[in-house]
Amino acid sequence: MLNAGPMAMLDPFLDDFPLHPTVRIPPLLDPSPDFAAKSALPSPLEPNACLNADLDIETAKLTGRRKALAEAKPIGEPAKSSELRPIQRGPRKRQKLQDYERIADFVQLPEPRTTTKNEKPRPFQPVSVLNELHEPPPSAALFPPITPNEPTQKHSHSLSSLSLIDSAPVENDASLASNSSRQKGDGQSQKRTSQRPRMKWTTLETEQLQKGVEIYGIGKWKKILNHPGFSFQHGRTPVDLKDHHRTRIKSQASRKPLDLGRSRAVDFGFNTADSFWNSVINAKSSPPSESQMGTSHPESVMAAGNNRKGTWTDIEDENLEKGYKKYGFSWTRIAKDPELDLAHRTGPQVRDRFRTKFPALYGEDTRPHPRHGRESREKKDSRAQQRRNASRSMEATTREGALNGAKGTGLDRDSSRDNGSESDITVEPIAVISPNRPSAPASSAYNLLGLLNSDGEDDRPSAELPLDTWDTQVTLPPLLWEEMATRPMFDLE
DNA sequence: GTTAGGG
DNA sequence: CCCTAAC
Numbered sequence: 001m002l003n004a005g006p007m008a009m010l011d012p013f014l015d016d017f018p019l020h021p022t023v024r025i026p027p028l029l030d031p032s033p034d035f036a037a038k039s040a041l042p043s044p045l046e047p048n049a050c051l052n053a054d055l056d057i058e059t060a061k062l063t064g065r066r067k068a069l070a071e072a073k074p075i076g077e078p079a080k081s082s083e084l085r086p087i088q089r090g091p092r093k094r095q096k097l098q099d100y101e102r103i104a105d106f107v108q109l110p111e112p113r114t115t116t117k118n119e120k121p122r123p124f125q126p127v128s129v130l131n132e133l134h135e136p137p138p139s140a141a142l143f144p145p146i147t148p149n150e151p152t153q154k155h156s157h158s159l160s161s162l163s164l165i166d167s168a169p170v171e172n173d174a175s176l177a178s179n180s181s182r183q184k185g186d187g188q189s190q191k192r193t194s195q196r197p198r199m200k201w202t203t204l205e206t207e208q209l210q211k212g213v214e215i216y217g218i219g220k221w222k223k224i225l226n227h228p229g230f231s232f233q234h235g236r237t238p239v240d241l242k243d244h245h246r247t248r249i250k251s252q253a254s255r256k257p258l259d260l261g262r263s264r265a266v267d268f269g270f271n272t273a274d275s276f277w278n279s280v281i282n283a284k285s286s287p288p289s290e291s292q293m294g295t296s297h298p299e300s301v302m303a304a305g306n307n308r309k310g311t312w313t314d315i316e317d318e319n320l321e322k323g324y325k326k327y328g329f330s331w332t333r334i335a336k337d338p339e340l341d342l343a344h345r346t347g348p349q350v351r352d353r354f355r356t357k358f359p360a361l362y363g364e365d366t367r368p369h370p371r372h373g374r375e376s377r378e379k380k381d382s383r384a385q386q387r388r389n390a391s392r393s394m395e396a397t398t399r400e401g402a403l404n405g406a407k408g409t410g411l412d413r414d415s416s417r418d419n420g421s422e423s424d425i426t427v428e429p430i431a432v433i434s435p436n437r438p439s440a441p442a443s444s445a446y447n448l449l450g451l452l453n454s455d456g457e458d459d460r461p462s463a464e465l466p467l468d469t470w471d472t473q474v475t476l477p478p479l480l481w482e483e484m485a486t487r488p489m490f491d492l493e
Numbered sequence: 494g495t496t497a498g499g500g
Numbered sequence: 501c502c503c504t505a506a507c
Contacts, residue, residue: 195501196502219496219497221495222494222495222496238495238496239497239502242496242497246497310507311498311505311506312505349507356505
């Protein structure tokens with residue numbers, strides 16, 4: 001293909017190094033428009049261009065579909081409201097890799113860890129040299145107005161609010177904020193920087209949301225938002241999906257149950273690529289924990305619809321404090337103690353509640369260290385922080401590794417039991433605890449991998465231990481090896 | 494970092 | 501749509 005293309009005659013080296021007909025060498029530079037126009041291949045510079053042959057076809061369909069869907073106007077809508085929006089606010093946060101993209105990475109090549117966070121547009125970007133100096137920069141609209149004597153007065157007062165505080169003395173920030181907080185219907189005269197512009201929900205979006213709930217279940221808002229083939233408006237957030245589902249779809253469904261199956265003529269047309277990714281996703285994603293919402297299947301999610309987040313009662317907090325005095329930072333022991341009546345809470349839940357409820361006590365264990373004696377607060381905190389960081393980064397690595405196929409190497413982590421983001425072990429085991437259960441050293445490599453519970457045990461049932469067909473074929477992805485080489489695995493104290 | 498629920 | 505606690 002390549003050597004038959006128009007570039008062939010332009011390339012002086014082609015004669016010296018003739019290409020094998022089946023070999024494709026990605027060009028180093030942007031292909032010429034001529035080439036791009038005539039070639040059926042996606043540009044090699046595109047994100048997913050370097051796929052294996054089979055997957056290439058699937059993904060090519062996928063992007064084509066996504067493109068078509070993105071360009072299609074919703075039924076009954078004159079134009080996408082995103083097109084009408086004069087100023088697009090950028091995505092609030094740079095999204096991590098999509099689920100299907102991360103899994104795609106496993107099947108394709110390990111992608112370098114792109115620093116996605118830095119994609120957020122910087123507040124002050126260098127002005128292009130092509131810009132005339134007397135012109136404002138292209139992003140001038142994003143800059144706050146220069147008002148030297150008014151330090152960051154973001155809310156310009158509407159007429160109504162001005163008249164209210166007309167004769168009043170200068171208000172402090174708090175009362176100002178509460179005063180100007182929610183005043184609707186005063187037109188566009190007031191620029192509410194705090195509130196993002198309303199994005200009307202299109203019928204397409206609503207239908208996609210419903211469809212996404214069918215696929216992923218309630219609560220998987222981000223997955224729905226990022227589902228390939230869906231095109232929500234730019235700037236839509238998972239919270240938006242959640243709110244819209246709650247305020248529109250769910251309430252409407254309670255009155256008149258929707259036939260979600262094939263209620264619409266709109267065919268979202270999940271192609272083979274989608275079903276492929278979905279099957280992979282469903283096979284690989286760990287089921288939500290019991291305390292969250294049952295299972296990821298829509299039916300059971302519906303059944304458990306009125307699940308509430310477990311707000312902690314005062315009695316629970318009292319027992320939590322008692323448990324802390326009794327066991328220290330052994331959260332699972334606190335949860336298990338029948339006298340404390342916290343059996344419905346998991347270790348991570350207990351820990352997180354303790355952190356928010358008793359922030360001063362968290363990370364401040366005043367008892368002497370079993371080996372080191374009494375430590376200074378700072379030293380202990382820094383050690384705890386180090387452990388947290390290590391645990392966090394390892395967890396991120398292992399999670400990615402699991403998606404990359406590292407499951408079964410012993411590096412994946414069953415996240416269904418651990419809702420928290422940190423290791424359960426935040427301090428060394430304290431001497432108090434049950435004498436017949438020896439504690440593992442808190443700083444073993446195994447522990448850093450996050451495989452131990454707060455008792456220092458790997459208490460996964462044997463059925464839960466990873467043993468897939470996938471696993472035996474896969475070795476650690478290169479990124480993981482690299483990290484293991486550069487990151488100290490063992491805390492040698 | 495994501496989600497649920499109240500506002 | 502925002503805020504915040506829970507996860």
